[in-house]
Amino acid sequence: MPIINPKFKAVLFCALLAGGAAAFAQDEEGGAQDYNQLMIQQAMKSGNYGQSQSQSWDARLKVVSGTVMVKTINGDEWSKITGEMPLDPNDMVKTSGDGLAEIYLDDKGAIYLGRNTELEITDLELEDTIFSINFGSLVAKVKHFLNEKNKLQVRTPSAVCAIRGTEFAVEYSKMGKESSVAVFDEGRVAVTEADGSGDKTQEYLLEKNTEIHFDPSHKRFRAIPLSRMGRHRGSLTAMRARLASLKGWKPRSLTKRADLRNQALKRKVIRKQLKERAGSPKSKRGAKARAAAAKRAKAARQAAGEEE
Template sequence: MKIKNSVFALAALLLVQPGTGTAVAEDYDAGLSSFTGTVDVLAQGETDSWRAAESEMPLSAGDKVRAGESSSAEITLDGGGVIRLGADSVVDISSLESRSSSFFLRLGSLVAKIQRELLERAERLEVRTPSAVCSVRGTEFGVEHDRESGETVAGVFDEGSLSVASADKDGRTVAEEVVEKGSEVRLRAGARKFKPGAMRRLLRHRKTLEAIRGRLEILRRNWKRSTPEKRRELRKRFLARKAFLGQRAVKQGAARPQQKSGLLEKAKQRAAERRAGREKRKLQDK
């Protein structure tokens, strides 16, 4: 009995944060698995040092991902979820706790497919915008936010449902509706009345969803979970490499005006030498 109690006590200690007495929720193994075009990442704790993205970069809570014109970025979660960020979009990774994760879509669009196994482990998985809070209840959904109009569109494709609530300027929910498969809802900040209707706006993302389905199948077959220590080390190396490349680019940029000036002087010198040579040959011909 003492041995059994000791085992239970050890297990409890492993699930408690040292010195706090609170349970530790393991983060999703999240990463930027692939991208097209121009995609940048602003690492947690940094203010303006956007870095060019790199495939297989581990992501952490507090990171921001930005996809430029005609670009896209794919974020994976634990080998069981794929979130595709569309062109001209910015998303904040607010939390990656497996029991309570959150993403904030500042502008643009995202399309996602989350396996049910992943959702069953989570108490909350949500996508927020400046106008809405979308709590994920199902597996295939899309969200758009237009910063100019302030309108958010959220919908469900062929599986699952979304609980969509309008939010006021302080982020508090005002009204809520459940969006079922094949439907979408449009709303602005603080809206008190909005109703789901047949999906129209988000239909343009169906090809993206089909591509995500294929990617998720491949991901599930090949994915192997990394330890938190390994993810931290990979991330540290990535950020160090990006910082070095950024410094080198700055130095090269500062050197370019001098290089251009030197090249111009050399070109002028060669032109003068050619003119002098021509004049000399003319004198010799006379």
């Protein structure tokens, strides 16, 4: 059994205490996830006991426009998010028909989520970062940090993309069950078809300015010059600028991240409570009484005018 660093024992103990308090508060607010405990579990799983937070991304979601929702591992409902929110492993992010969002991986990566997209944050460990697209599209710009130690995968129901560099887009059509992957001006992506059998399939290596499409109606696939996926260039340009603007990035402590998550999820709970109150019989009776009073006041004013 690995020997735990004494300093980390103290950090672990404090994190567990903070985690317990956060968990209680989150249960009160609709089941928001306890970030501290989850990060400790990830550290124990990876064996990086003395470096728990530094071994995972400080991932953050930013709502750009429209409706963007998050569902946590402990939540049964989607929560509408405004502004920013730290992300945990196993969080689900979904954009609506008018929704646009961005995800930041420290100051090393910027990911753009298009409209009608559902993304699972499968794993945030530096050594094995995994995002899973259930439907929709993402466009990303990441710095040259990927190597044999730090790995990033983007998965769709029909493809597994091992990202080896820095500008790429992935999309999945739920209707056509087609996966499309592209590399822009920098980097490479190794793509394999996910056939569901567990058997190894052929790997296709995409170089810069190429794309590939896995269409279930075809049995053979090949990389072609960038064409259809070129429509994502505008989003890529935005991610290049966004990544450059993240130079002043400051990491947040586990406690701060937990607080920000609670605040983001609590706003949804408050809105829900207000709606429930508005729909309650007591609230309806109050509204009727106010309407009747306004009607009587109007009648009185009219009567006074006639007397004059």
